[in-house]
Each structure stands twice: as C-alpha cells, then as structure tokens.
Amino acid sequence: MAALALDRDGAVLIQNRPAGRLFGNLPVGAHLSARIRSRAILDMVRETLRTGEANQIEHAERLPSQQVYIVRITPLDLPRLPDTGRLYLLTFRDISELRRLDQMRSDFVANASHELRTPLASLRGFIETLQGPAKADPKAQERFLAIMLDQSTRMSRLVDDLLSLSRLELK
Numbered sequence: 001m002a003a004l005a006l007d008r009d010g011a012v013l014i015q016n017r018p019a020g021r022l023f024g025n026l027p028v029g030a031h032l033s034a035r036i037r038s039r040a041i042l043d044m045v046r047e048t049l050r051t052g053e054a055n056q057i058e059h060a061e062r063l064p065s066q067q068v069y070i071v072r073i074t075p076l077d078l079p080r081l082p083d084t085g086r087l088y089l090l091t092f093r094d095i096s097e098l099r100r101l102d103q104m105r106s107d108f109v110a111n112a113s114h115e116l117r118t119p120l121a122s123l124r125g126f127i128e129t130l131q132g133p134a135k136a137d138p139k140a141q142e143r144f145l146a147i148m149l150d151q152s153t154r155m156s157r158l159v160d161d162l163l164s165l166s167r168l169e170l171k
Helices: 017-023 039-051 096-131 138-170
Strands: 002-006 012-015 055-061 067-076 087-094
Touching: 002 017, 012 017, 017 087, 039 055, 039 067, 039 087, 067 096, 096 138
Parallel strands: none
Antiparallel strands: 002 012, 002 087, 055 067, 067 087
C-alpha cells in the first residue's frame, strides 16, 4: 500500500517504496500538490489538516489504465517530535481488481438473466398457444411440446452451469 507521512502543512516527510512507484520520489518538504493533482484528494487532505479528523474517499485514475484507490488520511498518534507538530498518514489502497471483479459479476448476472429469460419467454408463448389456438390441433401440440422440451432442457443446463460456477466461487 502506498503511504506518505505529511506534516501539518501537507508537506511530504516520508514516503514508502510503493508511494515512490506510484508518484515518483518526492523530495522531503515538497507539498503534496507537487505530485497529486486530484482536487478531491487535496480537498480531503486540507479538511483533515484543518479538523484533525480522519477521512477517506474512493479515487479513480483513468490513465494509463483504470486504477481505483481507497485514499485515506489519518492523524498519527505519535509522541510529538520537536518542531513537527501533528503528523498525518496518507494511504492509497488499490482496489482496482475488486472493482473489476464486481463489474464482471454484474455483467455475468445480466447475461445469465438474459439467457434464462429467452427460453422462459419461449415456453410461455408456446403454453399460451397450446391453451388457445392450438388447443385442438394434435400436430401443433406435438411440435410445440418438442420445442418446449428443448427450451426447458436449455434452461436446466443454464441453471446447472450457474450452480457449478457458484460452487467454484465458494472454494
């Protein structure tokens, strides 16, 4: 997790290696705004420096690739060092993979719903036809019942696949 220690004015005192990879090496004493341009992050930091209350936001970087971070700032409860005043810890937790998995799950549920609705709509249509216009037509009944069997078999396979995926996800 990328982490920066800030002084009471928002100047960087220390950064860890992940922060160096994320932002490049910031010289000690450089203000956070020298590298971070996000208004939301800078506003959050200013608010915490003003109030002394921890704060967090979700922040997305679109370039060079979609990255999503939980950005958190919290006052550090350390013995005061001479002339430093209060110190703050600013962290960036990468949740990009979690967001991608959430999106994949959402897309999967939408696709599975669509795939289940198609045979259901087909079955409903054939049942209504068999109850109405084809009520006394044995040839149509036989043909429609064969199609209904195919559609119900398709639905059973889809449900079995969903259950298999669900079991795999639980492991």
